[in-house]
Amino acid sequence: MTTSPPVESLATAGIQPFTAEPIRYVGEDGLPVQPLPAAYTPERLRELHAVMLRAREFDRKLITLLRQGRTTFYAQSSGMEATQVGLAHSVRPGHDWVWPYYRDHTLALALGVPMFELISQCLGSNSDPSRGRQMPHHFAARKQNFVSISSSIANQVPPATGTAMAQKYLGTDEITVCTFGDGATSEGDWHAGMNMAGAMAAPCLFVCENNQWAISTNLRGQTASENIHIKAKAYGMPGFYVDGNDIVAVMEVCTHAAGWVRAGNGPALVECLTYRVGSHSNADADAEKNYRTREEVQEWLGRDPVVRVEKLLEHLGHPIESEERAAMIAAVHREVDEQVIRAEATGQPDWRIMFEDVYSDMPAHLREEAAMMRAEQEGGSR
Amino acid sequence: MIATQERQDMPAAEPRTINLITAVTEALHEEMERDSRVVLFGQDVGARGGVFMATAGLQATFGKDRVFDTPLSEASIVGAAVGMAVRGLRPVAEIQFADYMGPGFDQIISQAAKMRYRSGGQYTAPLVIRTPSGGGVKGGHHHSQSPESYYTHTPGLKVVMPSTPYDAKGLLKAAIRGEDPVIFFEPKRLYRASKGEVPGHDYIVRIGEAVIRREGTDLSLIGYGGVMPDLERAADALAAEGVSVEVIDLRSLVPWDKELVVASVQKTGRAVLVSEAPRISNFMGEVAYSIQAAAFDSLLAPVGQVAGFDTPYPYVQDKVYLPGPNRITAACVQALNY
Ligand SMILES: Cc1ncc(C[n+]2csc(CCOP(=O)(O)OP(=O)(O)O)c2C)c(N)n1
Numbered sequence: 001m002t003t004s005p006p007v008e009s010l011a012t013a014g015i016q017p018f019t020a021e022p023i024r025y026v027g028e029d030g031l032p033v034q035p036l037p038a039a040y041t042p043e044r045l046r047e048l049h050a051v052m053l054r055a056r057e058f059d060r061k062l063i064t065l066l067r068q069g070r071t072t073f074y075a076q077s078s079g080m081e082a083t084q085v086g087l088a089h090s091v092r093p094g095h096d097w098v099w100p101y102y103r104d105h106t107l108a109l110a111l112g113v114p115m116f117e118l119i120s121q122c123l124g125s126n127s128d129p130s131r132g133r134q135m136p137h138h139f140a141a142r143k144q145n146f147v148s149i150s151s152s153i154a155n156q157v158p159p160a161t162g163t164a165m166a167q168k169y170l171g172t173d174e175i176t177v178c179t180f181g182d183g184a185t186s187e188g189d190w191h192a193g194m195n196m197a198g199a200m201a202a203p204c205l206f207v208c209e210n211n212q213w214a215i216s217t218n219l220r221g222q223t224a225s226e227n228i229h230i231k232a233k234a235y236g237m238p239g240f241y242v243d244g245n246d247i248v249a250v251m252e253v254c255t256h257a258a259g260w261v262r263a264g265n266g267p268a269l270v271e272c273l274t275y276r277v278g279s280h281s282n283a284d285a286d287a288e289k290n291y292r293t294r295e296e297v298q299e300w301l302g303r304d305p306v307v308r309v310e311k312l313l314e315h316l317g318h319p320i321e322s323e324e325r326a327a328m329i330a331a332v333h334r335e336v337d338e339q340v341i342r343a344e345a346t347g348q349p350d351w352r353i354m355f356e357d358v359y360s361d362m363p364a365h366l367r368e369e370a371a372m373m374r375a376e377q378e379g380g381s382r
Numbered sequence: 383m384i385a386t387q388e389r390q391d392m393p394a395a396e397p398r399t400i401n402l403i404t405a406v407t408e409a410l411h412e413e414m415e416r417d418s419r420v421v422l423f424g425q426d427v428g429a430r431g432g433v434f435m436a437t438a439g440l441q442a443t444f445g446k447d448r449v450f451d452t453p454l455s456e457a458s459i460v461g462a463a464v465g466m467a468v469r470g471l472r473p474v475a476e477i478q479f480a481d482y483m484g485p486g487f488d489q490i491i492s493q494a495a496k497m498r499y500r501s502g503g504q505y506t507a508p509l510v511i512r513t514p515s516g517g518g519v520k521g522g523h524h525h526s527q528s529p530e531s532y533y534t535h536t537p538g539l540k541v542v543m544p545s546t547p548y549d550a551k552g553l554l555k556a557a558i559r560g561e562d563p564v565i566f567f568e569p570k571r572l573y574r575a576s577k578g579e580v581p582g583h584d585y586i587v588r589i590g591e592a593v594i595r596r597e598g599t600d601l602s603l604i605g606y607g608g609v610m611p612d613l614e615r616a617a618d619a620l621a622a623e624g625v626s627v628e629v630i631d632l633r634s635l636v637p638w639d640k641e642l643v644v645a646s647v648q649k650t651g652r653a654v655l656v657s658e659a660p661r662i663s664n665f666m667g668e669v670a671y672s673i674q675a676a677a678f679d680s681l682l683a684p685v686g687q688v689a690g691f692d693t694p695y696p697y698v699q700d701k702v703y704l705p706g707p708n709r710i711t712a713a714c715v716q717a718l719n720y
Contacts, residue, residue: 097469131502140501147468148501152492158461159493165462166469169421169447176465188485189457196458357503358537360561363590363637 015256017238018230022273025248028303030311040248042318048247049309049320050328052081055106056306057332058115059278062122065340066282071122073136077106079245079277082305083209085110086250087272090205090258091177097145097167099160099178102137103209103276104149107179113141119339126346131353154184157193157206164202164267175203175261183214185228194269198235201266205258206232208269210244211276215284216291229271237267244272245305275300351377395582403573405547405580406436406512409554410474412584414444417472420558422449424459424476433478434514434573460486460511464493467509472558480515480567481524487532494563495538510557510564515543516608516658517704518571523695528607528659533565534635534668540589541635543567545610547578549633552587560589569608576611592639594646598628601714602646604669605656606632609705613656616710625718635665643669644676651682652717658704661689683720686713 015023027033059078065071077084080103088110091098100107105118117129121139124132130140130148140148147163150156160178167174184190185208197204208228212219225231232239238260242253250272257268277300279287310320355362355370362370400408414420422437422444428451431438441449452459456477463473477483483490490511497507517526533541540562544550550568557564569576595610596617605613610631617627628646632638647653653673655666670685688705696703 099465129502129504130500133502134500138500140504142501142504148497148505150492150496150500152488155461155488155492158458158489159465159468161458162462162465162467162473163469164465166466166471169466169471170469189461189488192453192455192457192485193461196453196455196462199453357499359540360498360506360508364640365637 015240015253017240018233019241022241022243023249023253024243024246025252026246026308026312028308030308030315032312036248037252042313042316045309045313045316046318046320048085049306049313051085051110052106052247052306052309053325053328054332055081055085055109057329058105058109058336061333061336063282065122070340070344071136073281073283074122075103075137075281076276076278077103079300079304080209080211080274081106082247082250082308083244083272083274086247087177087179087207087254089251090254093144095145096174097147097163097176099147099156099163099176100139100149101156101180101184102149102151103181104179105137105139108139108141108144108146111144111146113139113144113146115335116339116342117141119336120343120346123340123343124348125343126349127343128349131357132349133353133357154180154187154189154193156180157184157190158196160204160206161193161197161200161202164197164204165200167203168201173262175205175258177205177207177258179207179209181214182208182210182212182219182228183217183222184208185231186222194231194235194237194267197267198237203261203264204267205254205261206267206269207254208271209274210271211274213276213280213292215280216287218292227271229269232269235267237269239269239271241271242273244274245303245308247305247309274305275303277301277304397579397581399577399579400547401574402544402547402550402568402576403434403436405551406554406568407438407440408580409551409558410437410440411443413555413558414440414448417558418448419470419472420448420474421466421471422474422476423452423462425454425478426451427476432476434570436512436568437476456482456484456486457489460489461493463509463511464489464497464507467507467563468497468505472508474510474512474558477511477513479521479525480513480529481527483511483513483529490533490539490563490565491536495536498562499538506561507563508561510554510566512554512566512568514570514573515567516569516571517690517695517700518608520697520700522697526695526700528657528690530565530567530635531659531663531665534665538563539636540564541567542589542633543569543607543635544633545569545572545607545631546576548580549587549593549631551580552585553589553633555584556586556589559586564589567607571608572611587633590634590637590639592630592632592634592642594642595629595631596627598626598650600626600650601652601654601717602628602630602643602650603654603656603710603714604630604632604643606635607657609656609658609710612705612707612710615707616714619707619711620714625714627714632669638669640672640676644673647673647677648680651680653681654686654688654710654713654717656688656705656710658690660692661687662692664689683717686717688713
């Protein structure tokens with residue numbers, strides 16, 4: 001396998017790697033800071049807004065489910081919608097491959113993974129394609145080539161490189177997309193996978209969803225590096241820095257970076273600077289009280305990616321009226337409620353699934369253990 | 383696009399006597415010829431042919447797209463194998479020494495072993511990790527350990543360790559053709575020391591089946607990997623004293639052939655288990671448990687165990703550390719005199 005051309009040779013159509021400031025198209029006030037590409041018509045922006053709002057409300061409803069004890073774990077992506085929805089638009093679902101991390105349900109929704117599947121997985125119901133074997137929020141969706149998520153941080157990075165190497169070997173025009181948080185970039189696996197991808201010129205787009213906190217450790221506590229994307233330099237790939245709360249910027253930069261990867265130039269890294277507005281997960285309810293300031297959270301709430309698109313649409317003379325917005329929200333809530341009922345109605349997988357899929361066929365020792373379990377179940381449970 | 387297809391016909395030829403490492407090379411060669419999805423990589427496996435020359439000549443034959451060197455990173459090597467397997471290739475990764483699987487450990491146990499299960503069968507990771515293991519080559523503890531029990535403890539992995547050229551070739555082919563991730567330990571001290579016949583035609587040895595190396599009626603002597611020649615020596619010594627020893631080579635640890643082992647102990651009434659890994663949490667503890675659970679009534683003596691010591695593998699005392707014929711014979715005598 002050959003190595004990639006020097007990063008300096010990157011032809012950049014206005015989008016430069018290694019910028020000091022995040023690339024931005026739309027400011028916090030919703031006003032464009034540079035001309036928007038023609039594709040961003042009001043209709044297009046409304047579509048993007050709808051996907052983002054759907055994910056936002058999915059978050060809100062799933063937290064309710066959590067409080068009701070109907071699921072046991074949830075990792076919000078509120079505040080990160082522009083990053084994940086923007087990234088999704090550089091992926092061809094079911095063609096390119098995605099090695100995601102556990103906070104990526106907005107990405108999954110944007111790639112067309114049915115909400116029913118996501119909810120089924122969160123509930124561990126019979127309709128869960130992963131058969132209730134993973135903790136909630138660790139999805140896998142075959143149709144979208146959305147690969148199964150491991151809880152181990154950064155664990156997906158070397159395999160993503162391998163999938164990209166396989167794509168290159170097979171001579172397909174697919175690429176692999178690999179996502180992770182900022183904390184993940186401290187793990188050995190991250191460096192190992194990035195380095196290998198560079199050395200092998202693997203067609204992999206690495207995307208750091210830098211939401212600035214890894215549970216209670218902030219970026220400064222995570223690394224003395226100025227930022228994340230400059231680390232790409234060390235691995236011989238371009239690193240792009242983008243305002244992760246600006247859907248236009250994320251789409252433009254990710255599409256550009258994916259294009260570079262698709263063209264056979266080797267891997268690229270995109271760092272989306274964003275913020276998780278909520279807690280890390282339900283296991284971390286008191287984020288504000290314990291480790292971050294109210295001021296910081298308020299400041300980032302002012303950069304809300306969903307609101308930014310609303311301001312932009314208003315500026316363009318196509319505002320989303322409040323009744324329309326309320327109706328959209330109500331529709332998502334209804335949708336979640338319906339899917340929850342549907343998923344719960346399928347019941348829970350029984351004990352047999354425990355012994356299946358460990359191997360391609362069940363070895364004798366598992367048949368023995370399954371028989372023991374059957375006897376216990378049929379003898380009446382205690 | 384490279385056509386990925388399997389070739390069924392293998393030209394028949396006369397059986398030949400080869401050593402264990404040649405058997406490994408032949409298995410790789412034939413499987414790569416048969417199936418273009420098989421790719422081979424690791425540190426120095428390309429032009430160099432691997433530290434032990436197991437992949438010698440394969441890059442010249444199959445090209446750099448199929449046999450290639452990687453950066454020095456076991457996490458990348460194992461992780462990449464997972465990603466390739468998930469995407470439909472049949473990766474065979476080499477780790478230079480089993481002692482160096484540490485950096486790739488999490489990729490093995492969190493990704494390779496769990497892929498099928500955690501995705502509900504939506505994704506699978508049929509990969510093979512080949513690695514030389516065990517002592518007896520004056521390698522100090524970073525070139526001599528027997529870490530198989532770390533892997534046998536992980537559901538989802540198949541764990542194999544041959545001791546003859548026939549088994550090495552047949553098991554490696556089965557591992558490559560199978561649908562599950564396989565950790566393939568190669569006892570490095572037998573690479574050249576173990577010679578034997580392999581057929582001229584294509585064959586596999588099914589993973590999970592043990593083999594009786596010699597039949598006996600007084601005691602079942604059970605081992606795998608690098609210790610097997612010492613089991614044979616101990617059995618010879620005992621035969622000279624009129625003791626009939628049945629020697630069993632497990633070959634596969636997960637799954638392992640409980641049926642064959644239990645049947646043997648039911649016949650002989652005595653079992654001595656031999657491996658060179660440290661004793662605590664040694665895989666043979668599982669075998670001992672299973673024997674007493676399934677054949678308690680047949681046992682004429684407690685199950686004996688000979689293992690490495692619970693020390694890091696020593697450099698100077700290499701040969702002393704390993705359970706040689708003397709220690710094995712003594713354990714058998716103890717069981718016979720119980
Ligand atoms: C190897 C490993 N160590 C520790 C953890 C526990 N853990 C879960 S999430 C997390 C923080 C991850 O932060 P980041 O990568 O920035 O992603 P974020 O959750 O902020 O999106 C930690 C430490 C883990 N899952 N895996």
